[in-house]
Amino acid sequence: MRRPVADAVETPRLRLEPLAAAHAAELHPVLADPALYAFTGGAPPTLAGLRARHARQLAGASPDGSQGWLDWVLRLRDTGAAAGFVQATLTRGGGVLAADLAWLVGTAVQGRGLATEAAVAVAGRLRARGVVRLGAWVHPDHAASGAVARRCGLAPTAEVRDGEVRWAG
Numbered sequence: 001m002r003r004p005v006a007d008a009v010e011t012p013r014l015r016l017e018p019l020a021a022a023h024a025a026e027l028h029p030v031l032a033d034p035a036l037y038a039f040t041g042g043a044p045p046t047l048a049g050l051r052a053r054h055a056r057q058l059a060g061a062s063p064d065g066s067q068g069w070l071d072w073v074l075r076l077r078d079t080g081a082a083a084g085f086v087q088a089t090l091t092r093g094g095g096v097l098a099a100d101l102a103w104l105v106g107t108a109v110q111g112r113g114l115a116t117e118a119a120v121a122v123a124g125r126l127r128a129r130g131v132v133r134l135g136a137w138v139h140p141d142h143a144a145s146g147a148v149a150r151r152c153g154l155a156p157t158a159e160v161r162d163g164e165v166r167w168a169g
Contacts, residue, residue, distance in 0.1 A: 003061075003090050003097070004129035006070040011121045013078070014114060016086065019058060019071035024051040026082045027073060030106035039139035057087075067091055074105065074118050083109045086122045090131070098133040099126050103148060115144070116151045123152040137164040 009016035017023075024047065032044045045053065061068050068090035074083045084105035091098050101123065105115045123134055136154055138145045140163075146156070149167040159166035 003068040003092075004070065004126060004131065006072055006088075009072065009121050009125055011117045013076065014083070014118055014121075015075045015077055016072035016118060016121065017075055019054060019073055019085070021051070021054055021058065023073045023082065024054050027085065030082055030084060030108075031104070033107045035107050036104060039142040039145070070099075072118070072122065074114065076109070076114075083114060084118070086118045088122060088126060096132045097130050098135065099131045100135045100137065101149075101152065102136065103145070110144070116148045119148050119152050133168065135166060135168045137161065138167055139163060140165050 006018040008018065028045070028047045028050050031050065034044055037043060057069050057071050059069070070088040070090065072086045074085060075081065076083050084103065087102045088099040089102075091100075101119055103115045103119045105118075126134065134152060134154060136145075136149045136152070138149050138156075140146075146167075149156075152169070154167035154169040157166045157168050
């Protein structure tokens with residue numbers, strides 16, 4: 001069973017582009033707001049740190065091959081500006097392909113449903129390409145991310161890790 005690849009995805013308001021090394025400089029200002037890390041912890045990345053992270057992600061898989069990584073940059077169709085990203089971590093167990101989704105939209109464009117639009121589009125693309133199970137890890141106090149997960153067809157489970165609830169569907 002082959003893993004899906006990150007190819008371009010179009011939605012009414014977004015163009016999701018497969019991650020490229022050149023995206024780091026453009027995404028850095030979007031990811032620089034400390035408010036983005038209120039629920040996930042951590043701090044905004046430096047530009048050098050973001051470039052290093054993208055280099056690792058562009059490998060497409062973990063060093064041991066147990067995970068596949070797909071990453072998309074969200075670009076607003078009306079302005080062309082980068083707005084955030086969606087990620088999928090793929091695993092295979094018992095012949096079943098599964099993906100954990102993660103999303104982030106910059107604070108300047110939050111509240112417009114862009115995270116939902118992007119995540120739902122990626123979830124649909126992955127399901128059409130053989131992913132059987134989807135999941136996400138969401139902080140229980142992050143209502144907006146919970147709403148995105150629900151729109152992706154996920155529901156909260158009893159599983160908690162590092163303060164986040166596993167959503168599955």
